[in-house]
Amino acid sequence: MKILVCISKTPDTTAKIAFIEGNTKFDENGVQWIINPYDEWYALVKAIELKEKDSNVAIHLVTVGGADTEPIIRKALALGGDEAIRINNITTDSFVVAQEIAAIAKEGGYDLIFTGKETIDYNSASVGSMLCALLDQNFISAAVKLDINGNAITVTREIEGGEETCTTTLPAIVSCQKGMAEQRIPNMRGIMAARTKPLKVIEATITNATTSIKQFDLPPAKSGVKLVDPSNMDELVRLLKEEAKVI
Template sequence: MKILVCISVVPDTTSKISFKDNNTKFNSDGVQFIINPYDEMALTRALEIVEQINGTVTVINVGLADTETNIRKALAIGATDAVRINAEPKDAMFVATQISNYAKNENYDLIFTGRESIDHNGGIVCGLIAEILGLPSINIVSKLETDGTKVTATRDIDGGREELECKIPCVVSAQKDLSEPRIPNMRGIMAARTKPLKIVEATSENELNTLVSFELPPAKTGVKMIDAENAGELLDLLRNEKKLI
């Protein structure tokens, strides 16, 4: 089975977020970047599948050279090889088009994305890739089994779960619970140094969205502690100050 896992590289969840150039650019100074957590889950599930039924797992990223540390991490976790499309990921359509342009001649059985990137939170790349390649897709999948001819996917829905079947090739986006991400071991880290990482130049595409500005949410106000015995004061604050009840 030939699997492609799309990985985006995002700021670590503990990063202090700030912007520069009049709030038009993300300030990456001092920020540590990680593989998007949903993509790590997709990667682990892809590895589990090829361990069961054989195959290869390729990771792909649209990004500049600074994403290679995280691409190597994906190789250390166990991916067979990697592709970096050498371009700044300008918008979701750009990213999906670059990935699709690469994938269309490679005959992947299964393409994984995460359900969303935890920085720009678009949640759209999975559907766009499927549309561009003319493939079926299943979004936000928390369990996935395959026998190599079809996938059986479980999705959480309001108040329950649903199970869907889909013939391969298809595109699937990963939700938490899909797998338990793996930590690279020393053998994996050593092996990753020599695994193939192909760099492909991007095709020129028009930018559809232009980022105008960023804005931080209002700073959180301090926590007001209320004595456990003083329920009246709590009710008064909720009713008269916060107007929540």
């Protein structure tokens, strides 16, 4: 059983969001980089849990990015990936990322491809769905639970107002979110082992971006909070009715 886990580098959840060069570029100054939480806590850790149950599972990691993504790939290897591939392509276009990963996936012949539900920087939630079209494989999104039974998987996914459970056969692509697995921290043995695990770098082959970011903007600042006396909730109700007009 071969599992490919797609890893993306994102700013830490507490990073200050600011832009430079006339609001055309994200200001990376002082930013701490992490593995996209959905990729790490749910996709990667789920793959590790599957490997702990079945030692025949091999976990390969793939990321599309520059050399500055290597620290987060080493962390992913320390958590429990077996080997990693970095495709040296710096892009903000999901279609470019998906095509690069699809090429790796075709070559590797994976039974399962895991992605996070979305990245917390560009929030595109696109790569898994694009892989579905590029590889013509089944795609189950927003998964909260997954069990493997021979060549079949049973997956529970989020739907509006509840959950839906379905079965399908491998190979398949699954995007993972909260519920799939529990967050872990790498141990010292993992960190030592990660240093010598294979990390292969492949040069970019895809250049046909379909979109380009023209500008970033920050949301307009709130005009300031209007404080209401805690003993006067009638006034809050009046404001919500007459001023905000939301109730």
